[in-house]
Amino acid sequence: MARRLPARRAPRRGARFGRRPPPGCRRRRHPGAARRTRGDPGGPHPLALRTAQPPGGRRPLRTGRVGLHRRRGAGPPHRGQVVKLLIIGGPTATGKTAAAIEVARRWPVRLVSADAMQVYRGMDIGTAKPDPATLAAFPHACIDVRDPDEDFSVADFVSAVEEARRHHERVVVVGGTSFWLSALVRPLAALPPSDPAVRAELEALPDPHARLAAVDPDSAARLHPHDRVRVIRALEVHALTGRPMSALWAEGPRHPPVDAEIAWLDREDLRPRIGQRLHRMMEAGYLDEVAALVARGYGPQHKPMRSLGYAHLSAHLRGELDLAEALRRTERDTWRLARKQRTWGRGMGWQPTDPSGVLRAAERAFGAD
Template sequence: MDRKKLVVIIGPTAVGKTKLSIEIAHRLNGEIISGDSMQIYKGMDIGTAKITKEEMEGVPHHLIDIKEPDDDYSVAEFQETVRPLIDVIMDKNKMPMIVGGTGLYIQSVLYDYQFTESPSDPEFRKRLELELQQKGEQAIHQLLAQVDPESAKKIHPNNTRRVIRALEIFHCTNIPMDDHLKQQENKLLYDVALIGLTMDRDVLYQRINHRVDLMVKNGLMNEVKHFYDLGLRDTQSIKAIGYKEIYDYFDGKVSYDEALNQLKQNSRRYAKRQLTWFRNKLDVNWFDMTPPLKHEQMVDEIFSYIAGKLKL
């Protein structure tokens, strides 16, 4: 029995995934599933570089604006939602496409990872959450570095939810989270064309800096202030890059310029981590998007690869 066909477009922030994915979707009669862990949140538009209705050009998009900013969201929930959604799109004789930059989310759909089997200890988790409140993010992250250095390298200290989850898995099994995932069958569930977009690092970093400047020009400060005034804190959404830095400014911890510089620096570091993760974890066919290049030419090249890979 033939496996279901799926197109996946990944790459670091600001590399140009949105524009290219729309062009490819038009050619494939595709519908796009967002593989971004932050664009799920309503009202968090500017800071997440969320695609606009105009930019969609009529291409249906899924998993955007599906959660309130104080809701949690997990990779297991993403997996549980996306697999049936792929079937729904295929039943309409359209091509499902996952587009985004959250690597573990995308990996969880492509491979047969069983998150429900991961062990848990609610009491241990509560103790860690209390310790987090008392000692802070770095202290909890240091605990992880002591028992599971590989996971500590991959999980940012700000992502306390994942840090605590990794500690919980180690506590229950005495096996690092990364090894726990490796023990599961690493077999693709789909006939997938996995496209990675990359770019000269200096050019990419310039684009990231410019994107932050545009976000500020388009009202990022007001967007973050809205959530700040609502008293939204200690949530998965507000810990995201683009929000936590501005919160520090509103809290009086840093100056306006320091906040923006930190936002740019964190975004650049995130892009670097994304590229490293994709190259280590997924079998990606990479396409260099460094200017000067003709966008239409790259669309042709990538479409030809997809057509050949999926035998369209």
């Protein structure tokens, strides 16, 4: 009788495609994945393990001194050169303002806010703006410079940073508005500011995308017809300059990327911190502040009043939501914003740190205090 052979075991999935490294080969570990963060001698923040590898496998920028032009191959600065700009970023409610004030206590610096909501007068508690005593002792540029019905663009912010750098030896940019921070390290093209009258005419067009295809085919091919905001902006740029926006982008940014030390502040207990901060804001008169803005005639037609800090409480004052639901939605949307900010920082390759790491970054930027 012939001996029965044992059944042949099917190969494991992926084995025949060489996905496992050969024996004796170690899988290459991503820089910073489980080691001390580069440029931060104090070791990694607990969140660093989650953000070491950005989406798409791109090599991250260093946590320490960052200049995008170096990433493009311009080479490092001379040994001993001191960078005079510090950027303190991070998700909302991580304590960026307190960290910046501590830096200002130790070094003579000019503070510039990178919070798109803190520019508006009368919006103090809802934007977590520093209190009047703190602002008197440590003035900030880009705080209380507009009324809620006035515009303040990213170009205005960049101009304020440039102004501060012209007149002050040490500058600290502090805030979490990703678009503004990106404009410093990944500069924008030289586009004109928005014109409300021109924009109103373009908004009335029956098919803005068809008009864009006629004047700027490259932008029309890049933008979806339903992406109305960007389509209108591309048409506005053409109307104001007489040139396609795609051609302006091809000419490159209006200024080189800044050379800055980056401190990306984050905390593992961020979710409860958001709820605790909202509770303190209510005790400080948050609802009264929103009511005062509504009494002055500000409403959903004004962009700042549609922000997460004011939209739901305004709806409560109009009788559309009860207070508990308005607060629940405010806390929910604040947490969503924080997660988006984390994702953006991870995409930039910026490793999270704690307040002590911010001081170390300041020492690298400004020298020993």
